Amino acid sequence: MMRLIGLSHITKNYRSGKQNENILKGISLDINKGDFVSIVGKSGSGKSTLLNIIGLLDVDFSGEYIFEEQVINSTNDIQQSKLRNQKIGFIFQHFNLIDEYTVLENINLPFLYSNEKADKSYIEYLIKKLNLEHQVNEYACNLSGGQKQRVAIIRALANKPSIIIADEPTGSLDERNRDLILNIFKDIHQEGMTIILVTHDPTVAQLAKKKYIMKDGLLYSESEVTGVND
Numbered sequence: 001m002m003r004l005i006g007l008s009h010i011t012k013n014y015r016s017g018k019q020n021e022n023i024l025k026g027i028s029l030d031i032n033k034g035d036f037v038s039i040v041g042k043s044g045s046g047k048s049t050l051l052n053i054i055g056l057l058d059v060d061f062s063g064e065y066i067f068e069e070q071v072i073n074s075t076n077d078i079q080q081s082k083l084r085n086q087k088i089g090f091i092f093q094h095f096n097l098i099d100e101y102t103v104l105e106n107i108n109l110p111f112l113y114s115n116e117k118a119d120k121s122y123i124e125y126l127i128k129k130l131n132l133e134h135q136v137n138e139y140a141c142n143l144s145g146g147q148k149q150r151v152a153i154i155r156a157l158a159n160k161p162s163i164i165i166a167d168e169p170t171g172s173l174d175e176r177n178r179d180l181i182l183n184i185f186k187d188i189h190q191e192g193m194t195i196i197l198v199t200h201d202p203t204v205a206q207l208a209k210k211k212y213i214m215k216d217g218l219l220y221s222e223s224e225v226t227g228v229n230d
């Protein structure tokens with residue numbers, strides 16, 4: 001098993017007024033290449049906080065974070081943005097597309113801000129695979145929720161990242177679109193992609209091979225916890 005990500009004793013505090021709130025209380029987690037990991041847990045338990053740290057959107061934490069054998073150094077902006085651009089594909093609940101841009105423009109957006117060149121034939125392959133051929137020149141604002149999330153998935157996959165990080169990726173979708181997105185996750189996992197996702201939906205969580213529950217700032221593997229279903 002090749003380790004992709006190693007988290008050791010990650011803690012995170014937020015200051016609220018004079019108080020220091022301890023949101024993550026010592027998270028240790030290894031993610032190997034090809035893993036499919038899910039995290040469930042109550043609202044406010046710190047799931048997004050953890051994903052933002054893993055996705056290098058937030059480097060203000062304590063503890064050790066190793067990504068592909070590199071120790072994440074919170075002061076090294078160049079290291080962080082390089083890893084973020086090249087190695088991490090992020091998918092959000094509310095898609096985060098630009099409404100005034102077309103599907104193709106949204107997909108190509110990450111390449112505008114990096115030195116990477118888009119692999120056009122791979123992007124065409126993804127567009128076909130996710131059934132968006134007829135929408136490529138459509139403006140994002142005219143798409144359905146399910147279509148928007150498929151665009152967001154293509155955008156996240158386009159630069160062939162090492163990991164897909166998804167925060168509540170089916171939270172804004174109806175059941176039919178949820179199942180469609182689930183099948184895509186299943187597929188890209190089978191093709192070898194490493195995935196970590198956070199969800200409220202047990203059906204989504206069940207898809208993962210390694211299931212965790214976030215509780216009071218700590219992470220428990222599903223087998224450690226019985227009788228917890230939120």
Ligand SMILES: Nc1ncnc2c1ncn2[C@@H]1O[C@H](COP(=O)(O)OP(=O)(O)OP(=O)(O)O)[C@@H](O)[C@H]1O
Pocket residue numbers: 014015016023041042043044045046047048049050
């Ligand atoms: N920028 C911030 N400043 C201060 N407190 C914050 C900030 N972001 C999150 N928090 C607090 O940290 C805690 C965890 O938030 P987080 O968003 O990680 O929860 P979550 O598990 O993702 O919840 P949900 O399921 O509702 O998305 C909450 O109590 C929240 O109020």
Ligand SMILES: [Mg+2]
Pocket residue numbers: 047048049167
């Ligand atoms: Mg959240």
